[in-house]
Amino acid sequence: MGKEKIHINIMVIGHIDSGKSATIGYLIYKLGGIDKRVIERFKKETAEMDKRPFNFEAGSPKDGQTHEHALLGFTLGVKQMIFFYNKMDATTLKYSKARYDEIVKEVSSYLKKVGYNPKKILFIPISSFERDNIIEISTNLDWYKGPTLLEALDHINEPKRLSDKPLHLPLQDFYKIGGIETIPASSVETGVIKPGMVVTFGPPSLTTEVKYVEMNHEAL
Structure with a gap:
């Protein structure tokens, strides 16, 4: 491994x-x-x-x-x-x-x-x-x-990544860091997410900019 x-x-x-x-x-x-x-x-x-x-x-x-x-x-x-x-x-x-x-x-x-x-x-x-x-x-x-x-x-087969589809990111949880940052926890089901993108969470149709993306405490 x-x-x-x-x-x-x-x-x-x-x-x-x-x-x-x-x-x-x-x-x-x-x-x-x-x-x-x-x-x-x-x-x-x-x-x-x-x-x-x-x-x-x-x-x-x-x-x-x-x-x-x-x-x-x-x-x-x-x-x-x-x-x-x-x-x-x-x-x-x-x-x-x-x-x-x-x-x-x-x-x-x-x-x-x-x-x-x-x-x-x-x-x-x-x-x-x-x-x-x-x-x-x-x-x-x-x-x-x-x-x-x-x-x-x-030996699990890699699942097919639907990166060519619109972004679908089910929100699982969120964390507040120092009372300033709000960090959503989720997994990308379809599409792609990266820093600088503007995304909308709904409901209630909250639009925000992605500052950074991490996985296992490492920046992507």
Whole structure:
């Protein structure tokens, strides 16, 4: 992953306590995406937590929302999907291929009804707790011959950029800096935006000039 790569937006969806944050957080951490100061702050908070009793969520909920999330993704225009089946270390028989096959069959059937082509979807068995198949192939899942989660993410196809269309920039949030600047947070769906352009937000049809554009705290 040494060369410069294209920027792709990824949506991680799944039921509560399915391990989304643990999986993606570990991935980002190992790839150097978390500032050392943030890590040190978390270490201090963890040390404080160790001084008082608390409970961990065990296992997965029975009534998940996998079907609803798949439909949501398709409705929002997600064209490419990677399905990772977490907590393989917590199945009745640890790292059970039979259980994995059962889940793949069930999920594939529903994804097809939603509109996806299951043959184009990678189904990756992982364990975020044991770090299995997230970055490196796990010997606990030696029956699995596919890519790791990182490898799968690395091969996502670049989406078609509609830069020749009129500017469409859905406003997601905004921030005020020092009570002077107002910085909108958004993603460019179509068209192009650059400093010096005059744009209009509506409603209420507010027109303003773009002073600068940043992505990941870097000027473009």
